[in-house]
Amino acid sequence: MSALLNVEDLRVAFVNEKDSYRAVDGLSFDVNPGEIVAMVGESGSGKSVTAMTILGLTRGPGVGISGRILFDGLDLVTAGEAVLQRLRGAEIAIVFQDPLAALNPVQRIGTQIIEQIRAHERISQKAARARAVECLERVGIPSAHERLSAYPHEFSGGMRQRVMIAMALSCSPRLLIADEPTTGLDVTVQAQILAELDDLRAEMGLGVLLVTHDLGVVADIADRVVVMYAGRAVERAPLDAVFDDPQHPYTWGLLGSIPRTDTPRLERLATIPGQPPLPSELPKGCTFAPRCPHRFARCAEAPLLESRLADADHSDRCWLSPEDKRVLRNTGTGIGLLGELAATQ
């Protein structure tokens, strides 16, 4: 089964007279048909930029993009605008955060969905309308027929996001990119939306690239996880592997910072000390080293993303040996950044 989407060494830099902001600095990952790949990281890690670059939405003066993004054998980095336009919305669709801002506030949602359909397929207004109704029903919006003439602000947050998803899927794309689709929504609504996405994925055989900062969301539906830090993937693994056997200290930090109900309440929530580096000042060597309590001499050399375990699917970007990692990551009752290395630095 060949990959639906193949990102190879993607680099995206925003350049002005003074500096160059390397938002994405050598990212590689795949998405296969029918699977959900979650891209996790803090704000500024380059996840959204990656999502938008796949669709060519970051192109412009002052933006340097290199690497390859292969979709169906076509390199999206070098593809012409006309080609990308045909793909957008039809083969690759994207759902954004904040649907209230992402939908045109003065147009009825029916109009917006139909516009997308008719931009890619030659069907009549009536047929497009019927399809729009179907799309809304598929995502679980009641009275879809009447709701077509509603405006975005007339929906609740969760419903609006469903509308966005419906619109994105209206032309049966093969790849869906979801950029923080549940951020800002109530927890219960989040769960519903994720469940919908999962169902749709199964129904339609979609490949989904889910961009999020929320590990809880990841745990819910992802099949594979790409952990991003400072524009690079620092860990890439199937879901279970990431939660059971995480290899990179940053991942430990992320996991350790999830509040748990079974730890004593009086403990402070664990955080990763420090701040992510500015995209204009990326450290040489391992980009996480400045914040990593386990750094040692070798970290001055930039680690490669490779699999150091038996499982070839699980790669990480850390020089520590798997044994050391196992020791360091366990902190009493859970996974976190603090552990003691018996061996010396």
Added chain:
Amino acid sequence: MIAFAFRRMFGSALVLAAVSVLTFLIFEAIPNGDPALRMAGQNATPDTIAAIRRAWGFDHPIWRQYLTMMRKIFDGSVISYSDQANVVQQIRRGLPATISLAIGAMVLLALISVTVGTISAARAGRVTDRILTVGSLVGFSTPPYVVGALILYIFGYSLHILPTAGYVGITAHPWAWFTHLLLPWIALAIPVSGASARILRASLLENIHEDFVRTAKAKGLSRTRVMIRHVLRTSLIPLVSLWGLDFAALLGGGAILIETIFNLHGVGQYAAGSVQALDVPPILVITMYGAFAVVVFSALVDILYAVLDPRIRLTTG
């Protein structure tokens, strides 16, 4: 939506009443001397003045004066004492010219502002934009009568391409109607389009970065479609309401000076002539009607805005 419209119209009715009172106060209650004397205009005999005093009720309490004035205006029985003409009839005679002027100017204004504003925004920061910006600046700094005088001189008197004065009814002779109004339309449109174009440009530049524009691109729509159906459409909404108000101001006599220069004999010119003769009754009626036009249009424009931008309907009128 209907509820919003009703609320708005009801609010307008109140404003109209207030406008009538204020107009009344301006004309008959400013501490300045004898209103009858003022109304009589120049060269009035004591008999005329006494007659005026009786007809308008200046001896009566002020609220009765107000009612008398309102009755006279709506009866159409206001008479100018300088030339004994019935004011309302004169106004009616001048309406076709003024309305033609206003509508044509607005259409031209819309065309110019949208073109200039869109080009400016599309080429933002580059030479074309700078030139257009300076042009807009000069445009809205130049009063319409100056533009009018200039183009009248160039096209009318120097080049003899277009007629220099007068108004021809559209039913009488459509082409002549057009040629006679072309210069006045341009004179009125240019200054206002300067301001409109700038506003549209700012609005477009702001809206281009909005999330929903990004979504439109992500849907695979062509750049043109995104620009026109999403960016332009949303950016035009605030402009449309402004244009409505400009139109009302034009109708209400704002084109006074242009009509004078081009001798169009519309309501504006009637007002100008009355001003020069210090003939008060016509000015009173025209002011009242002018303000009424603005209030009514203001309400219509608000309703139009609510039609175009459904988010507004949630707030009260």
Added chain:
Amino acid sequence: MSEVTLAAVGDGGEAVNGYRLTLRRVARNRPAVACGCIFLIVVALCLAAPLFASHLAHTGPNDEHLTGTIGSGSHQRYIVSLTGIPIGPTWHSHFFLGADPNGRDVFVRLLYGGRASLAVGFIAAAITVVLASVVGVCAGYFRGWVDAVLARLLDLMWAYPVVLLAIAIGTVLAVGGISLGPVKVSGGSLLLPALIIGVVHIPYLAKPIRGQVFSIREREYIDAARLLGTGPLRIIYADVLPNLASTLVVFAPLILANSILLEAALSFLGVGVQAPNPSWGNMIGAGVALISRAPHEVLVPSAALVACVVSINGFGEGLREAADPHGRLELRAK
């Protein structure tokens, strides 16, 4: 009709630069500074009118030379021809820009007219700024019924097309002037149009100020001051006004430009500066009748008026850019 009037939207307070920073930033904007200089030159020239009149042109603004001649020998011409057409620009110190149908020197009248137009414009703008600030601050600060009344009044004034309102009041006051208690302004004085124009523009500035004061008032330090028992006047003076300064700095040039334009319009119609005193407006008005045969009558004062207003607006644009680079204060035309 070229009225660009204003409605400020949104919280301009924090996003708008303080006036000192604004002024510094404008100084770096060369086109804006150039416009400012042009305006100052125009003002200086107009102020120097008496000097020019007495030393160079040797004629006053109202001195008529209907039957005079100019030039000598074979180049001698009547200043005003037998058919009533005055001479065009001579580009010499006498009748530098020609004469008007009454034989008066156009350039001298232009300079004196500029004095009148600018004087009325400045006084009117000052009246607008002061009164609008008072109304706006009171409405925005005290809110409640004070605001209800003031806001309604502003809306009421807003309903009148500016020119029409000014004409209406102008006509009413033209003959007798106005006497409000101890204040008496006669019909022919310059103060009258200045007063009318100043008052008529009040809603256009008062509404944005009111909006701004509303948002300033919401801020915590105002609450703190009130809780401390500081009187409203002191709060207004110390906390509200400084924040308004940058807004005023942005709007002032527009108000000035509009005041000058309105004065020209009123004088054009005969309700502003009264003949025989010159003002750019009444010179243009008089010139329109002769436009086919003596175009300089209209073109000269028009050029002066446009140059003046363009330079004010150009500088004003620069100010606005410097004070509010992200467009938080939205200028909307009416």
